[in-house]
Amino acid sequence: MTRLFVNGMASISPQPENIFNTGLPETFNENILPALDQDYKSIIKPMTLRRMSQGVKMALFCSKRALLEAESDKPDAILVGTGQGCMQDTEKFMENMLVSEEGLLSPTSFIQSTHNTVAGQIALDLNCNGPNMTFTQNSVSFESALLDAMLQITDEDFNNILVGGVDETSKEITGFQKLDGQIKEEKINNLHLFRSKTTGTIISEAAAFFILGKHKTPKSYAEMLDVEIFNAIDISDLNSSVLSFLNRNGLTVSEIDAVILGKNGDLRFDLYYDKIQKGLFSDICQIGFKHLVGENNAVSSYAFWLASKILKEQTVPEIFKLNTINCTKPGFILIYNQYLGRNHGLTLLRSI
Amino acid sequence: MKGVAVTGMGIISSIGRNLDDTLFSLQNAKDGISKPEILITRHKNTPVGEIKMTNSDLSEILNLPPDNNYTRAALLAVFAINELLRKSNFIHFPEDTALISGTSIGGMDKTEEHYFDFQEKKEVRKYIQAQHPGFTTENVAAYFGLGGKVTTLSTACSSSANAIMMGARLIASGKLKRVIVGGSDCLTRFTLNGFHSLKILSQTKNRPFDDDRDGLNLGEAAGYLLLEADDCLNGKKIMGRICGYGNANDAYHQTASSENGEGAYRVIMAALKKADLSPSDISYVNAHGTGTNNNDLSESVALTRIFGDNVPPFSSTKGFTGHTLGAAGAIEAIFSLLSLQNDEIYPNLNFQNHMLETGLKPVQVLRKQKVDTVLSNSFGFGGNCTSLIFRKND
Missing domain, CATH: 3.40.47.10 (Thiolase/Chalcone synthase)
Structure with a gap:
């Protein structure tokens, strides 16, 4: 069995990464938590950045940082878990299609609505021809990608696999989650989440990507x-x-x-x-x-x-x-x- | 590699509601392309590969309560897996049976139907989560009581080919004994309008690899295979073995394929290597061949790069079913296995003139010939390319 080491990683979430050291959390009083903004243009070309939805942006940013940390230019495979995929573009195309009653539509948001847009965009940016998978099974989307990483590192004899999880929010579709009991009805402070005695939760957007390698390095986590x-x-x-x-x-x-x-x-x-x-x-x-x-x-x-x-x-x-x-x-x-x-x-x- | 045994199949598409009808259509050049009747759309004259059964028809056959929350893709998947189960030795699938399903758009049919109603109508809120492909797979898992490994791959038009590949890996690695793999996608206004906006829908029956091809027809289907580890076969009939697979990314464009067919070239080579075969060992290629200018040229170039002047007999079966998106890889895996079992090659319908760039001519009428190995291609948006190789079990 090939071993798998976490050799580089990065995350974007409603909290800064340094919460681990400072212990100082961001607090929110809304039940939909945005991810903290990043200096995206520091490593993503502004031209391409403009066209990217939040999910693609977060995922690519994390991927590049994880690769930098692992001192790798290109992974052998890209495996992404995303339960809800590119909701912002889905919502855009859906609304245009419904409101126009199937009128003339621009294909851009349709193209970017497919679930594998994130993994595809990462491959395009990194010019990576390796296997490219997208798992979308609710809360085990990321775990499914990990499972595939375990299989592929052995079966394909790869050195480094980029594995990550990403989900974005969108105005209407995330909003629907208030209607079916997924999001709490009453607004709460996130730090009080475990004290609440009600149904539903708080929903957020986030991404975390990892370089899983078969060799241990001085930087391995x-x-x-x-x-x-x-x-x-x-x-x-x-x-x-x-x-x-x-x-x-x-x-x-x-x-x-x-x-x-x-x-x-x-x-x-x-x-x-x-x-x-x-x-x-x-x-x-x-x-x-x-x-x-x-x-x-x-x-x-x-x-x-x-x-x-x-x-x-x-x-x-x-x-x-x-x-x-x-x-x-x-x-x-x-x-x-x-x-x-x-x-x-x-x-x-x-x-x- | 020896390959992973396929011990069961089930299918529903516009050319048949079971394996026998499907085979009959394939052998008799009966396509399933028609005007949309079940899908309510403004594009009434755009040909599609539609299954002429409503959701209530399907629910009734499947004994689901009228107030069920199944998406159309879930209904089709359950229908196909029911055939697989019926023809197996099992009354119920054993508890450790896994399910890996591929779908491009999952339950988007329910999202588009109820998008503006969720706010007002409480009774349709059961479909709020339907948009996410995992929801459809969960419906299917629940129907068959599958509580273990269940996951969904969504890589556009190669989704179910990738599900088959992952399932084969799970069996080959010894992590699993038994897995249902395949995929399901239904017609939606979302995809029909999406492909319309890309201007790649043909207004006639699609003509893969023809010089005058002008686009694809969308279709809907579900197809599933049962893969089992060798140590639990117990003399079961083996329909064929998955002996090679590969996935690569074109890394060229979000939707278009590269002119040199780089992604396709890479995966076919990878699948051959995995199968320990050389190009001349391939008896037949079930091509992706959607009927779009871009795909068919790119795929033809890849075929000539690999096979040189000796491109094996090939055909695209999209002329029968239309392009069934996430389900395409699975139903074409089944066509490939039928081809192996019956020693015959199903025709590429509607072909007249070869394309000038490559001069390649697909098989145009049913051809009886020995088929030992089949290469099946599935390429998708995001540059996602997958090839599977099936061989006879001997």
């Missing part, structure tokens, strides 16, 4: 050991699913140093997290992140960024902690995430 996805898990079967995942990696619960949970303040579905917080992982350092960066279909890529950072820096910043248990020497970290009780992902990383 962590090693990714395994990933698994489950379309549906009965809450009564959650423990056994987690245990068998650990077991196939030769681990027991007590060997896990910290668990990163995708808790999002939705009364209906946080039950899954509550169960393992109070049960299996009650004596283990528990970490949350959605009170800072919100929820979206690709946000487990932020959890992967956080795990990699913790494993490299060997510290768990207070602001992410869900309990008071210390983690002095992080070795193994498990990430568990799901959305609306479906599409559960488990990812395992370890320090190097």
Whole structure:
């Protein structure tokens, strides 16, 4: 089995990357959280930047920074997870088409509406002819890309794969999520997310991209050991699913140093997290992140960024902690995430 | 490589609602191109490959409650997988069966139908998430009680070819015993108008590889294969093996293919290498051949770059079904397997004159000949190119 090391990474979210060191969060009082603006033109040509939607911009920016950090010009493959894809262009073309009653339409937003626009644009920019995949399976979109990275690094004998998760918001379509109970009705401060006793969550836009390489470098953050996805898990079967995942990696619960949970303040579905917080992982350092960066279909890529950072820096910043248990020497970290009780992902990383 | 065994197939498209009807149409040059009747659109005279069943017809056949939230792509997928299941030895799929589905637009049909109603009508809000392709796959997974590995690939017109490739990798790596792979896409106003705005829709029946080709017809379909690991075959009939695959990016333009067919050239070479075959080992090429100026030229150039003066018999079956977008790779994988099983090559319909640039002529009438290996191409927006190679199981 080929090993996979996190050799470069970058993230854009509603929080600055240095929150890890400063512990100072951005706070929001709206339930749709924008990503912090970046100096995009520092590494993306202004001409091309103008045509890019938020998702493409965030993804390309993160990709280039991750490559720079890994000192690589071009990856062997590009694997992207995006649950909702290019919603801004979809919305634009959809509205023009509906309002004009199928009149004369400009193809630009149609071209950019396909789910693989992000991965395609990255390939164009990097002039990368390697495999180019886009996974779009709700909250396991990024995990699906990780799974494919594990397969391809061995099967194709690649050195470096660019893997990332990205989701953008758009005015109308994200707005619809208020109507079907995905977004909380009452406005809340993001830092109070876990105290809320209501349904729904806070939605955000974010991206995180990684260079996964088969060789360890002086800059490596962590090693990714395994990933698994489950379309549906009965809450009564959650423990056994987690245990068998650990077991196939030769681990027991007590060997896990910290668990990163995708808790999002939705009364209906946080039950899954509550169960393992109070049960299996009650004596283990528990970490949350959605009170800072919100929820979206690709946000487990932020959890992967956080795990990699913790494993490299060997510290768990207070602001992410869900309990008071210390983690002095992080070795193994498990990430568990799901959305609306479906599409559960488990990812395992370890320090190097 | 020895290849991953295909032990089941199921299909629905405008040329048939099961494998037998599909084969009959392919053998008898019966295309499924017609004017839209189920899809409500202003482009009433634009030919499409439409399945003449409404969503309620499909829901009823599938025993779904009238208030179900299935997208049309999900209904078609369930319909096709039902055939696969019916012809397998299983009553239900075993619990560890995975599902990897490809789709270009997922449930956009529901988004366009209800976009302006979500605000006012509570009863249609069950379709709010339908726009995201994973929703359609979840519908399918729920229908068959598949709770394990379930994911969706969305790489435009190569989506289901990529789903097949990933499934084959999962089996070959030993990570899985059994996986349903394929894809589903339905006709929508969104795509019809999108391709219309790109000015690549033909107003007649599409003519792949013809010098006078003037665009594609959109179609809808679902096709799925069952892939199983060798150690759980138990003497089951094997329809063929996936012995080569590759994906590459043209990295040339967001929608257009490069003039030298670089992406296509790379994937075909990659698939041959994976299969440990040389170009002369390929018996038949099921081409992507959409009927657009750009694709067919680019693909022809790639074929001549690889095969030189010895391009094997090839045809595009888009003249039968239209371009079924994310489902194309899967239904053409099934056509390729039918070709292997029956030792015959299905014709490239509506071809008259070869294109001047390459002089290539596709197979134009049903041809009986020994078929040991088939190369199937699928190319998509974003420069996404995939090739699969199927071979007989012997």
